[in-house]
Amino acid sequence: MKLRSRFFKQSLLWQQQLSSTEGNIENTKTFSIKELKKATNNFNRNRILGQGGQGTVYKGMLVDGIIVAIKKSKVLDEGKVLDEEKVKDFINEVVILTQINHRNIVKLLGCCLETEVPLLVYEFIPNGTLLQYIHDENEDFPLSWERRLAIASEVASALSYLHLAASIPIYHRDVKSSNILLDEKYRAKVSDFGISTSIAVDQTHLTTNVQGTFGYVDPEYFQSGHFTEKSDVYSFGVVLVELLTGEKPVSLERAKGGRNLAPYFKLSMEENNLFNILDARVKDSSAHEEIIKVAKLAYRCLSLSGERRPRMIEIAMELEQICFLQNNSNGQKNNDEITNVRTEVTNHWDVASSSGAALSIDMEQAFSSESWGLLEKQVSSNIK
Structure with missing residues (x-):
């Protein structure tokens, strides 16, 4: 119960921070962790698209059939102690991408604020790097x-x-x-x-x-x-x-x-x-x-x-x-x-x-x- 309360408070703080930016926050959807777990079969390893210094990207399918890429922090994957810098990077990415609209920049569809580090949901780009x-x-x-x-x-x-x-x-x-x-x-x-x-x-x-x-x-x-x-x-x-x-x-x-x-x-x-x-x-x-x-x-x-x-x-x-x-x-x-x-x-x-x-x-x-x-x-x- 205390954990849920902490996440709820953190979620409100992040929402306030995002709302204070100059980006198009109103066009950025907020997903529930339940939706994203279902989309990725509970973040199954066979859904992994790639891994990097910040985290892991999973391929997912939303209930409406849209294919997405979901970026999950290493902190969440490995159960590590919360790294404020990692959190800052994820929040920063949301803030930056809500200010961007260009055909040659990957589009952020939304995020999930119900975890210690936000989950980021992007358009799925099929042909890799x-x-x-x-x-x-x-x-x-x-x-x-x-x-x-x-x-x-x-x-x-x-x-x-x-x-x-x-x-x-x-x-x-x-x-x-x-x-x-x-x-x-x-x-x-x-x-x-x-x-x-x-x-x-x-x-x-x-x-x-x-x-x-x-x-x-x-x-x-x-x-x-x-x-x-x-x-x-x-x-x-x-x-x-x-x-x-x-x-x-x-x-x-x-x-x-x-x-x-x-x-x-x-x-x-x-x-x-x-x-x-x-x-x-x-x-x-x-x-x-x-x-x-x-x-x-x-x-x-x-x-x-x-x-x-x-x-x-x-x-x-x-x-x-x-x-x-x-x-x-x-x-x-x-x-x-x-x-x-x-x-x-x-x-x-x-x-x-x-x-x-x-x-x-x-x-x-x-x-x-x-x-x-x-x-x-x-x-x-x-x-x-």
Whole structure:
């Protein structure tokens, strides 16, 4: 009885917190725990869609036949002591998602407030994560270059919306291929807003403990603790490189010095070696001109200086234009463009004062293979 009373009081507090936000709370349904247990056959293990640092996602069917994805905290699954930070992440995700309406962002249908940590109910996205399709060589549906380009454009559109067009600006803070879902037509849906943050319109950054996923974290954010919209841009740049190369963000199998994908890719561009590191399914495409354009864009996104990275709106517009060219291309190879890729990439290299150049060198060294083990220990408590 005391437990039910505590949950009831907590539920009222959460409802008050949600009602005080600027989101569309009135459109967010509240589910009972009874409904969600029935939908998932009491959270049966055979209903698990995926598991992550925050919790487990189950596939469920509501009484009206609608298929949903239900996110349940690890605290509830494992009977752990209540972690206030985990609760905060789940509440934060509800608050953020009620302020969002975009075709390339997963839709929150509702939540359940009858448990220690809220259960989140999303639209069901049937084709899993982008990570699976990029890195699983046995995948029955290999992603063509055309679909990869479309996915990149869709994700850029979603992130641009978050930064500029949502009711208040939002930083995603954990952009990665495993947080990009693919629907029945293999269109992208950005997901997982647990550590996302909304900011004031006139705010340029937020100061926070470093969070994110190793291999995707902006080096500038890592050094300063200041997360900006350009930190999302850096992470998106890593996703672009994944789409181009089929390589993982961090891998022990790459040659010495190439453990971290971002500097490995940048060095390959600077050495005119792009086409030697492309995924075979990309290289076999005849759209070499478009591939080079996307590679140059990724290179700019991965600049060590946030100021030199493009904004998401610029990236979205550029990718939309490349998609248009791709759709209207005659498919002919442009050998002159390929030959001159190194010269053109040089124009995008960081050109700075001697002090700025020294800073860039220091940051590259900080992410070199020699320092990697030390960095991994330093951030292991915060980085997933």
